[in-house]
Amino acid sequence: MQPNKLLKPGLYSEGSSDRDGATVRLKGGRCRCGYVFFPMQTYGCERCGSHGDALTPCELPANGTLLAEATVHLHADKNRPAPFTIVKVALDDGPVIRTLLADDSAPVVPGQRVTGRLAPVGQGESGETVLDLRFSIAP
Amino acid sequence: MTRSLNELRPVYVVGIGWHRYQNPSETPYVELGLTAIRSALADARIEWPAVESSYVATALLGMASGRPMLRHLGATGAPLMHVENASASGSTAFRHACIEVASGISDVALAVGVDKRNPVRRSDTGIGHLAEDAVVPFTHFALLTNEYAVRHNASAEDIARVAVKNHHNGAKNPNAQRQQERTLDEVLGGKRVSGSLTALQCTPIGEGAAAVIVASEDGIRRLGIDAGRAIRTTASVGRSERVYPPGAGFDAALTKETADLALAQAKLAPKDIDIIELHDAFTVEELHYIESIGLCPEGHGVRMLKEGALDIGGQCAINPSGGLIAMGHPIGPTGIGQIGEIVMQLRGEAGPRQHGGARTGLAHMVGVGAVCYVHILQK
Missing domain, CATH: 3.40.47.10 (Thiolase/Chalcone synthase)
Structure with a gap:
């Protein structure tokens, strides 16, 4: 069996597997001032401007509350054929992220608890399964 | 100092x-x-x-x-x-x-x-993103539409009424890109773009x-x-996005702080404004921004819209030019065209779309959410 490959390994890593598949950890950061952000970067803290050692990597569980969803009916980029659904999620650790709803997810409404998982989105050049982050209703 | x-x-x-x-x-x-x-x-x-x-x-x-x-x-x-x-x-x-x-x-x-x-070309910041390539402006505002609709129990029809009003205004503006009246059915029945937004609810x-x-x-x-x-230009304020408290939408928060500063500069209250030209690239924005400017409490925008309070001749005419939805949004000209519309209205030279007795106008623009500008003009 080919190992899995992550589409964006700079943004998340594969966590332990459970009944529903692989969990995911988002690669966020924390500033000395307490501000938590995603993704990790070392340019400087958006809240206080500290940089360098003040910013440290911090793994964020992909659990949060849905703020909004929108199914996109028209999209110019042929690599991302519509329709697809974008979700805006407030992670439990603070950052708000926007990403894709899993294709097999039930419809979601704001206020619901949602969880991100790694879902197969295609095959790599050597036949490995490519995984990307997708959200769906929390089990 | x-x-x-x-x-x-x-x-x-x-x-x-x-x-x-x-x-x-x-x-x-x-x-x-x-x-x-x-x-x-x-x-x-x-x-x-x-x-x-x-x-x-x-x-x-x-x-x-x-x-x-x-x-x-x-x-x-x-x-x-x-x-x-x-x-x-x-x-x-x-x-x-x-x-x-x-x-x-x-x-x-x-x-x-x-x-x-x-x-549109935007430079790479060097910071990765999950799916921002899939979140074009109309999807950003489709997300805001969903949030607004759920939080304030507003229907898709309620929000689409902004477009009916602005197409009505644009139909009387010879400088508008879209000069055609549209019924609510036409607005709602048009091509679906993202979320509940249809083509006639989006700037062309x-x-x-x-x-x-x-x-x-x-x-x-x-x-x-x-x-x-x-x-006379009696207030000019420019601001950029800060870090807002969890749960606060940056679009509305940035407009609120910019409009508050402009009103304070001109020593006016929201109720003193006769006309507002604002950034209604997408219908929901008009509701967000009139609430942020302080015309009504949060969530009350739909009621004002339905009562006709935002029409030409109403309590405060919003986007008498037709706004970005009907007049259009060619980007560079848009904020200057707003000033021109307000000047025309305050001179009393706006012809069939004249808001009677207009003495004070406010122009509002945001730029990719990140910046906000508010000007106040007075007769």
Whole structure:
């Protein structure tokens, strides 16, 4: 069996597997001032401007509350054929992220608890399964 | 000690002009821009050499596009500056033209916005993203529409009424890109774009130009400009996005703080405003922003809309020009065209879309959410 490959390994890593598949950890950061952000970067803290050692990597569980969803009916980029659904999620650790709803997810409404998982989105050049982050209703 | 615009010497809009906003065409930008500038000069009844400084707002034309346009007015050697600030490029150019005149550096300055719909190019920050390539502006606002609808129990029909009103206004504006009345059924039944947004609830892609000339009292006297048609800029505020508390939408929060500062600068309350031109690129924005400006409490925008309070002739006419949804949003010109509309309304020269007795107008623009500009003009 080919190992899995992550589409964006700079943004998340594969966590332990459970009944529903692989969990995911988002690669966020924390500033000395307490501000938590995603993704990790070392340019400087958006809240206080500290940089360098003040910013440290911090793994964020992909659990949060849905703020909004929108199914996109028209999209110019042929690599991302519509329709697809974008979700805006407030992670439990603070950052708000926007990403894709899993294709097999039930419809979601704001206020619901949602969880991100790694879902197969295609095959790599050597036949490995490519995984990307997708959200769906929390089990 | 720092000072705000209205603590410097008074600055007035004395000339306004447009090239109609329109669907993308073969017309070169030079022709669009010159048409607007010549029309503003004619409106002010002054000649080009009287203009001591020019601010050219454009987001999509590329480097230094102003000189190949302005040289055809006669190259006077006057300073020229290009302003790119996303949707707020025109508002930013207007602010700096006002500041230059109010400071005493010039007596007469031009702010002109011109754009053709070229591809938008944004530089890579070096920071990765999950799926931002899939979140184009209409999806950003489709998400906000969903949040607003759920939080305030507003229906898709409620929100789409913004477009019905603005298409109604645009139908009476010869400078509007879309000049056709639309029923609620037509708006809702149009092509679905993202979430509950349909094509007629989104600003169209287009091109055009808008120009305004600002002058000091010295300039008005020296050039014999009709002071009775001059409209004073009594507040100018520019802000950029901060980190807001969890749960606060940055679009509304940024507009609120910018509008609050502008109202304080002009010593006005929201109820004193007769007309507002605001950034309604997508229907839900109009509701968000009238609430942020303080016309009504959060979530009460739909009620005002349904009561007709936001119509021309209502309590406060919102987007009498047709707004970005109907007048259009060629980017560079948009913020300057808003100023022109307000000036026309305050002069009482807006013809069939005149809001009776208008004395105070507010212009609002955001640029990619990141920046916000608010100007107040008073008769």
